[in-house]
Structures are given as structure tokens and as C-alpha cells.
Amino acid sequence: GAVVSQHPSRVICKSGTSVKIECRSLDFQATTMFWYRQFPKQSLMLMATSNEGSKATYEQGVEKDKFLINHASLTLSTLTVTSAHPEDSSFYICSARTSVETQYFGPGTRLLVL
Amino acid sequence: AQSVTQPDIHITVSEGASLELRCNYSYGATPYLFWYVQSPGQGLQLLLKYFSGDTLVQGIKGFEAEFKRSQSSFNLRKPSVHWSDAAEYFCAVGAITGGGNKLTFGTGTQLKVEL
Numbered sequence: 001g002a003v004v005s006q007h008p009s010r011v012i013c014k015s016g017t018s019v020k021i022e023c024r025s026l027d028f029q030a031t032t033m034f035w036y037r038q039f040p041k042q043s044l045m046l047m048a049t050s051n052e053g054s055k056a057t058y059e060q061g062v063e064k065d066k067f068l069i070n071h072a073s074l075t076l077s078t079l080t081v082t083s084a085h086p087e088d089s090s091f092y093i094c095s096a097r098t099s100v101e102t103q104y105f106g107p108g109t110r111l112l113v114l
Numbered sequence: 115a116q117s118v119t120q121p122d123i124h125i126t127v128s129e130g131a132s133l134e135l136r137c138n139y140s141y142g143a144t145p146y147l148f149w150y151v152q153s154p155g156q157g158l159q160l161l162l163k164y165f166s167g168d169t170l171v172q173g174i175k176g177f178e179a180e181f182k183r184s185q186s187s188f189n190l191r192k193p194s195v196h197w198s199d200a201a202e203y204f205c206a207v208g209a210i211t212g213g214g215n216k217l218t219f220g221t222g223t224q225l226k227v228e229l
Contacts, residue, residue: 006157034216041222042222043220046216046217095158101146101163101165104160105157105160107157
């Protein structure tokens, strides 16, 4: 199946700093990628839809100025958590769409803000 | 708006026993349905998906699921569970939007396998 990678897999940062997470589709091109957030022992919550060459579409309640998304190429989307705070600590997962119906997920990035 | 309910938060089965994980969905049109598995600290792996056609869908690792429109269900089954199947299982329903398939996930079922 299609492979999606994320980097870094884990990151620890100080409160107030910014963190960038990369999501790459390794063996296919993805015009659309998705960013999810998963709290411990909970489900995935869609944060935003990232479209190559255009602005991301954010879900209700997600601050677009805090979670900056850039989809600069057909194989790369980045999520930047700006001015991170401890409540931003979470597991962030991206996915890439291979067809209208199917998404493949990355392994996730564990963010810890101290 | 679509929604997914996984009634069982935790399930424990003995290795070799059969397994059924329940999933009920709410969606106004014909849904796209998925089952994903997540191992600790990892992303989601697609087990199987239903779009149309045969309501019994075969997936990887010996899993299957049956779409029952009358019951709004898409339960996941496996005839004989292996210890390596212990993981978190998520059911999801997809809705086609302008940007592609937007997935809504259930809260997951944690499967424990006793040896």
C-alpha cells in the first residue's frame, strides 16, 4: 500500500516556541492531505484539510493562526504549531489521499510542550 | 453530519477465539466505511473498506466486515484471533466533500488478547 511518513516522530519543546511537523507521501502524489489530533485513549479529531497550492480548510474550533499548514508540493505538507503551550501536547497524525475514498496515514508525531 | 459509534471500549478475547467488534454509523447517504488498526505509538493501518457492491468485505490479516444498511452497522470480524491482533481498532465513515474524503472516526475499541 501507499506509504506516508512523518518527521519528527517525537519532539519536546519549550512553551512559547514553534514546532514544525512534516508529512510526506513517499510513493505517490497527494493533492490532499489531512491533519488529525489524537488525545490519549481517544479518537482522531480532524483538524484541517491541506490542499496543494491553496489554503488549508480548518475544522470548526481549530485556530488557523496557531496551527499553520503549508502544502507546498504534491508530496509534502507541514503543520507548524506556533507559540506552543502545554495544552498543545498531543499525538498529531497526517494522512494523504490516494483517491476520493481512501486515505493512508502516517505514523504520527508525539509533541510534548514543557 | 455523520457520526460513528463503537459501543465497546475494551474487549478481551482468548487467542484462537473468534472476534466481533461493533460499529454503528449515522450518515444521510450511502456511506464509505472503513476499519483501521492502530498499534501503540503508531499511525493507523487500513484493514478494509466498503464503498459499494458486496456487503461482506474481506481485508488484510484475516479480517472481514459486513455492511448492514438496515442496522446501520459495519461490524468487524475475525474467526480466530492471534496475539499480535492486540491493538486499538477504529471504525470510520467517510463523506465526500469538495476537498476529498473527510473521515469521522469512532472512539475506538481496545482489543486485548489473552494467551
